[in-house]
Amino acid sequence: MMKKALMIILMAGFIILPMIIWSRTLYFNASGGLPINIYLGIYIYDFGRLLALIGFMLIFFQYVLSSRIRFIERTVGLDKIMRLHRIFGIVGLVMILFHPSATFIGNFLQEQDQLFFHPLKIVGLVALLLLCLMAGIAILYKYVNIKYETWKNVHRFIYIVFPIAFFHSLRLGSDTQKLSLKIFWWILFGLYLIILIYKIAMRFYIRSRPFNITRVLQETHDIWSLFFKGKIKSYKPGQFLFIQLIRNGKVSESHPFTISSSPTRDELSISVKSVGDFTSTIKNCKPSELAYIDMPYGVFSFLNYDAKNFVFIAGGIGITPFISMLRYMYDTKLGRNIILIWGNKTSKDIAFKDELEKMASEMPSFKIIHVMSSQQDWQGEKGFINAEKIKKYVSDFKDTQFFVCGPPIMMKNVIRDLKQLGVTKNHIHYERFALR
Ligand SMILES: Cc1cc2nc3c(=O)[nH]c(=O)nc-3n(C[C@H](O)[C@H](O)[C@H](O)COP(=O)(O)OP(=O)(O)OC[C@H]3O[C@@H](n4cnc5c(N)ncnc54)[C@H](O)[C@@H]3O)c2cc1C
Structure with missing residues (x-):
């Protein structure tokens, strides 16, 4: 409960802080006796800046939420993370989509010259297009037959979208020229790097401790259990793991499965129903074959x-x-x-x-x-x-x-x-x- 409250406060703080810095610029813009179109232009432009700031924060949250960070996953649970991920994705995309049009209209009303092919604007456009592609695949997969692997690979664009958006906003944004926001933006970038390093380190850690398959047991006509021996991390009954099987020197895609064994027993096991490309090959696993296991995840435990x-x-x-x-x-x-x-x-x-x-x-x-x-x-x-x-x-x-x-x-x-x-x-x- 405490951890959850802390997370909510942190997230709210991350959104409110740039808003406060942004709002402090409004007073100055509103001063002076300017024509109505200029006023309107200033406000629309300011609104466009706000959309960009919040949209950027939401991209950052998307990156954090999809990074399989155990602390977050264990605090919130996978289902809630996914729900947040969807909401932030949609709201963030809408904000970022409106950002260029609002700044364009704002500048237009203020009768300012606009440079369309500014290299930094093109950088921002690349981030926007990648975001649209990610959102498109995330929405369309339900209606069009898009393989999970394709969906996942496109989702990985978040690793490049964030630094591109960071570079664009740091160099082009007027708010990020203020020292306070500049420092905050660099802190976010630092967190991005820490998470990236954490992910790479986790990958090495998991790969340095492969598990051995000890048994393959047929449970029903389409369910097989795999048993493993290895350095089992402590887990709660009901939690799940991610597994990659190593066959003929090839490492499979990572798949999630509930741990069907109990922490009270020596062996670790999963029980898999044959439904597709990967699960239909479980029955062909052989004792002594190796697997990489990333565990434990989930909050679904009594x-x-x-x-x-x-x-x-x-x-x-x-x-x-x-x-x-x-x-x-x-x-x-x-x-x-x-x-x-x-x-x-x-x-x-x-x-x-x-x-x-x-x-x-x-x-x-x-x-x-x-x-x-x-x-x-x-x-x-x-x-x-x-x-x-x-x-x-x-x-x-x-x-x-x-x-x-x-x-x-x-x-x-x-x-x-x-x-x-x-x-x-x-x-x-x-x-x-x-x-x-
Ligand atoms: C938390 C959790 C616990 C699970 N526990 C079990 C379990 O105990 N036993 C069991 O039989 N199944 C379990 N599953 C489902 C299992 O992960 C999928 O059935 C399996 O990954 C399908 O892979 P496939 O290539 O055989 O099937 P496909 O036909 O390729 O895919 C079927 C569906 O499975 C999902 N899927 C496919 N590949 C992946 C992947 N690499 N990662 C995540 N999802 C994927 C997609 O939604 C896809 O539409 C669990 C899933 C989750 C999220």
């Missing part, structure tokens, strides 16, 4: 929101954070009331079946409800997880923490149902299995 009662609601492969938490609870003999409501298409999709049954038989406070959406002869609950089914098995909606993980549409509906059942927002926790 340890962060401890309570007497827990309801875990999973859809398909969304079981992985719960199996990790359940393994932890089982190993530590934690006396909590837990209900797992797990939706799958058919009983063939149920992973960890024997282990879960063993846990349920040995932990009287743990109950599993399977819900099958596409199996007519299933003897238990059928259809989708909804308010009616949740109400049937859960009696206490006040002193219970609810955790939800599964396909996006299932999560959306379940979270809506939980709210309708009177569960407050701070008792609902969820993890999306998507980074965009």
Whole structure:
């Protein structure tokens, strides 16, 4: 809570400080008996400067948020980071798009000569075009088939957009000629470099400590678990990692997976459903092959929101954070009331079946409800997880923490149902299995 408050104060301060410096110039501009078009021109031009200052700060925030900084990720959580990232991206782009037109109109009204092909303006235009490309891909990927790798590579432009925008504003901006803002801008650039160095150092660190694959285990017809040996960093059950597999000397793209093992056990594991290019090759992994693992990330752990009662609601492969938490609870003999409501298409999709049954038989406070959406002869609950089914098995909606993980549409509906059942927002926790 303290960390969150500190972050909000810091971010607000980063926006307000340049605004204060900017506002101190307004009084001087407004003085003197000037014609109306000049006044108007001054105000529009000043507004254009303000757009640039805030837009620049938002680009900086975008850079920080997408840099996978553990402190931020653990404080805010991935989902909130992504939401902020989207909002800052859109607002920042709109501001920066309006900045050149506002300064142009402002100068025009003030009857000032304008140099269109000024090299520093072209530098700013390059940053703007790169930003538009990033935003375009981020918006369009939902409608056009854009591969994740392409989307990610275009997102990496942020590493060059920031220094370009910095150079443009430092050399051309009138506000950045003031010592106070100049110092602040250089501090931002210093932070940019520190983060860049941190990222490069992390990369070296991770690559200097590869993990060994020890086992590959088939859990269901399309889910495989990989087990690893190596320098495992301490983690909480429910957190996730980023993995790169090394095959034939080639390092794969980094992919996020929930850690399905429990910190109470020696081996580290992930459990992967085959859905695409990378995940469909998991079954071909061999013991002794190497992997780079960057861990741990995420705040989706019951340890962060401890309570007497827990309801875990999973859809398909969304079981992985719960199996990790359940393994932890089982190993530590934690006396909590837990209900797992797990939706799958058919009983063939149920992973960890024997282990879960063993846990349920040995932990009287743990109950599993399977819900099958596409199996007519299933003897238990059928259809989708909804308010009616949740109400049937859960009696206490006040002193219970609810955790939800599964396909996006299932999560959306379940979270809506939980709210309708009177569960407050701070008792609902969820993890999306998507980074965009
Ligand atoms: C926090 C988190 C935890 C996850 N935990 C699990 C888990 O425990 N088990 C599991 O099976 N899956 C998990 N996933 C999903 C898993 O990361 C994707 O299914 C996998 O990366 C898809 O890769 P692909 O190339 O096989 O599929 P593709 O068909 O290429 O991609 C399918 C979708 O997966 C996403 N994706 C693809 N490549 C990447 C990448 N390099 N990085 C991030 N996302 C990508 C994209 O949204 C894409 O549209 C998790 C995802 C997140 C964000």
